[in-house]
Amino acid sequence: MNVLIIGASRGIGFELARQHHEAGDTVYASARGQNGIARLKDLGVNTLVVNTADALGCSGLSWGIDGTRFDRIWHVAGVFGPRTAGVEPPVQQDFDLVMHTNVLGFMRLVPQYFDALAQGGRIGVLSSKMGSMGLRASPSGWTYRASKAALNSTVKDAALVLGARGIVAAFHPGWVQTDMGGTGAEIAVDRSVSDLRRTLDALKPSDTGGYFNHDGQTLAW
Numbered sequence: 001m002n003v004l005i006i007g008a009s010r011g012i013g014f015e016l017a018r019q020h021h022e023a024g025d026t027v028y029a030s031a032r033g034q035n036g037i038a039r040l041k042d043l044g045v046n047t048l049v050v051n052t053a054d055a056l057g058c059s060g061l062s063w064g065i066d067g068t069r070f071d072r073i074w075h076v077a078g079v080f081g082p083r084t085a086g087v088e089p090p091v092q093q094d095f096d097l098v099m100h101t102n103v104l105g106f107m108r109l110v111p112q113y114f115d116a117l118a119q120g121g122r123i124g125v126l127s128s129k130m131g132s133m134g135l136r137a138s139p140s141g142w143t144y145r146a147s148k149a150a151l152n153s154t155v156k157d158a159a160l161v162l163g164a165r166g167i168v169a170a171f172h173p174g175w176v177q178t179d180m181g182g183t184g185a186e187i188a189v190d191r192s193v194s195d196l197r198r199t200l201d202a203l204k205p206s207d208t209g210g211y212f213n214h215d216g217q218t219l220a221w
């Protein structure tokens with residue numbers, strides 16, 4: 001399979017690149033800095049520079065992949081932003097960074113993903129259960145929550161446009177031991193990623209536009 005991963009310098013994205021490469025897939029993986037590119041080159045995968053937080057940083061994807069068609073695309077890049085407990089207003093710079101990185105980046109890239117998707121290909125978008133309104137029991141990190149709720153909305157729209165050409169779905173990866181999740185998180189990154197890969201593989205055409213836990217359970221919006 002050909003696999004594209006956006007946001008693969010570390011954490012879940014890097015582990016996706018590692019597992020897909022190990023499985024014999026042809027992997028194109030992006031980072032935005034030299035350290036991430038070097039790590040990915042050491043892994044032996046093709047590298048791309050993509051920054052989801054600015055227009056220019058998203059524009060290079062098409063020429064970077066040079067006509068390659070992908071069976072799997074993983075949109076992973078994300079930031080948490082201010083670690084608030086209640087309804088403390090974020091400063092505008094923090095709000096803009098989180099929304100630009102987590103929402104606008106996907107909106108800019110999704111037409112390029114559609115152009116690059118093989119017939120019947122599948123797009124996995126790393127959202128978070130923190131974006132769910134149905135499951136909400138705490139307001140902590142409300143800027144991040146708002147960004148993932150907005151991202152979920154754009155995934156639904158993307159599914160309506162993609163139609164029967166493929167599948168696009170939002171995923172909660174679990175609370176994962178990465179820089180974002182912290183060392184006290186519930187599950188190891190290799191377990192989260194093997195679950196995510198299996199769950200995306202198992203989705204049916206009617207699941208497109210859905211919101212899933214890493215283990216395949218449907219999540220409430």
Ligand SMILES: NC(=O)c1ccc[n+]([C@@H]2O[C@H](COP(=O)([O-])OP(=O)(O)OC[C@H]3O[C@@H](n4cnc5c(N)ncnc54)[C@H](OP(=O)(O)O)[C@@H]3O)[C@@H](O)[C@H]2O)c1
Nearest residue numbers: 009010011012051052053077078128175176178179180181
């Ligand atoms: N870990 C968890 O418990 C958890 C739970 C729910 C959802 N998620 C979601 O899963 C995804 C991956 O999380 P993670 O735990 O692997 O986080 P992480 O360890 O903090 O890694 C974040 C990744 O996103 C990239 N990134 C950040 N801003 C970017 C930008 N403007 N352009 C391109 N790439 C950018 C980072 O690249 P740099 O190295 O360049 O910063 C890095 O590769 C995120 O969308 C996150 O919201 C994680």
